[in-house]
Amino acid sequence: DNGLTFGAVIDIDEAAGGATGNNQDDGGAYAFISGAFGTVTMGDTDGALDWALTEAGNVGNPGSLADDETSHAGYLGAYGDGQADGQIMRWDYTTGAFGVAVSLEDDNGSSAANTGIGYAIGLKYNLAITGGTVTFGIGHQKAHNNTAATGYNNFLNGAAGLPAGTEAKITGVSVSGAFDNGLSAGITYTDHEFENGGATIGIDHVGVGLGYTTGAISVHANWGKYSPDAGTGLPDSAGFGVAAAYDLGGGAVIKAGWSKDNITGAPFDIKRGSIGLALSF
Numbered sequence: 530d531n532g533l534t535f536g537a538v539i540d541i542d543e544a545a546g547g548a549t550g551n552n553q554d555d556g557g558a559y560a561f562i563s564g565a566f567g568t569v570t571m572g573d574t575d576g577a578l579d580w581a582l583t584e585a586g587n588v589g590n591p592g593s594l595a596d597d598e599t600s601h602a603g604y605l606g607a608y609g610d611g612q613a614d615g616q617i618m619r620w621d622y623t624t625g626a627f628g629v630a631v632s633l634e635d636d637n638g639s640s641a642a643n644t645g646i647g648y649a650i651g652l653k654y655n656l657a658i659t660g661g662t663v664t665f666g667i668g669h670q671k672a673h674n675n676t677a678a679t680g681y682n683n684f685l686n687g688a689a690g691l692p693a694g695t696e697a698k699i700t701g702v703s704v705s706g707a708f709d710n711g712l713s714a715g716i717t718y719t720d721h722e723f724e725n726g727g728a729t730i731g732i733d734h735v736g737v738g739l740g741y742t743t744g745a746i747s748v749h750a751n752w753g754k755y756s757p758d759a760g761t762g763l764p765d766s767a768g769f770g771v772a773a774a775y776d777l778g779g780g781a782v783i784k785a786g787w788s789k790d791n792i793t794g795a796p797f798d799i800k801r802g803s804i805g806l807a808l809s810f
Contacts, residue, residue: 535562540573567622574617576610577630578668581651582717583705589713589740591747591774593786595803601768602790602799603753605719605734609647609672609697610634626655634672647672661708670699698722705738713740731758745776764793780809 540557559572584606586599599606610617612634621630634647651668673696698721705715715738723730736753749772757763770788777783787802 531564533562533564536560567620569618569620571618572616574619575632576608576617576634576647576670577619577621577632577649577651578608578670578699578701579606579610579649579651580619580621580630580632581628581653581666581668582608582701582703582719583664583666583715583738584703585715585717585736585738585751585753586749586770588705588715588738588749588751589707589742589747590738590749590751590772591740591742591782591784593772593784593803594805594807595786595801597786597788597801597803598749598751598770598772599788600801601753601770601788602766602792603736603755603768604751604770604788605717605736605753605755608701608719609649609670609699612647612672612697626657628653628655660710661706663704663706666701666703666705668701670697672697672699696724698724711742714738730761730763732756732761732763745778747774747776748772764795766793767791782807782809 537560538558557573559570559574561568561570563569584599586604586606590598615634617632617634619630619632621628623629630649630651632649647670649668649670649672651666653664653666656663656665699719701717701719703715703717705713707713717734717736719734721732721734723732733756734753735756736751738749738751740747740749742748750770752767752769754765754767756765768788768790770786772784772786774785775783783804784807785802785804788800790799792798
């Protein structure tokens with residue numbers, strides 16, 4: 530009655546193994562409270578940069594059973610989220626078409642190599658136009674990579690993993706549109722600076738997404754590319770993904786996804802795909 534709303538959510542399929550089994554998430558669990566002050570969320574949730582920007586894979590994407598369309602070497606998803614202990618606290622507030630968010634992720638002493646606090650801030654604005662809505666996002670994030678095995682998202686995870694203790698500074702902007710004719714489009718640009726032992730590695734990333742829905746059919750495509758600065762010794766890393774879905778009605782949807790990597794100098798490119806039936810009750 531005092532205007533507060535609160536609750537907690539757990540994603541059961543992510544809960545296997547628990548939050549302690551993987552420092553990158555909290556097993557799909559988070560809690561929130563909201564009121565006139567906005568919303569405060571704690572747990573496995575998006576940081577403020579991820580909250581503000583529209584990822585290429587979220588532009589009109591019906592999804593696939595194995596997330597193949599967002600698993601390629603050029604895809605950037607969670608930015609610096611999950612690089613510490615995976616527990617994120619975010620405050621966000623929306624008034625009219627404008628929204629703002631601030632988030633913190635504390636390593637909490639889980640790694641001897643890194644005891645820093647990651648933070649992010651994000652802003653977004655929804656512009657109503659004739660025939661649709663255009664959303665602008667901008668944000669900045671400071672994150673820490675607390676284990677050498679973790680790397681940074683798809684690009685630096687394994688192929689060119691950064692050492693433990695690396696600090697990342699990420700600044701990004703995005704523009705996306707959803708239109709009444711079923712078309713969606715978006716582009717995201719992020720600038721990354723990784724610092725470790727006095728050395729700085731700069732990497733730019735661009736992601737583009739398209740989606741279209743007509744009747745029971747939905748299709749999506751996205752492309753992304755990491756472009757390291759000259760002299761870093763890191764390869765360009767790109768990828769392309771597509772997804773499609775056909776709604777059979779009654780909660781049954783046929784879903785398919787496919788993607789392909791394209792890493793400069795790699796001996797071969799990886800392709801992946803899936804098709805299946807999704808059921809909701």
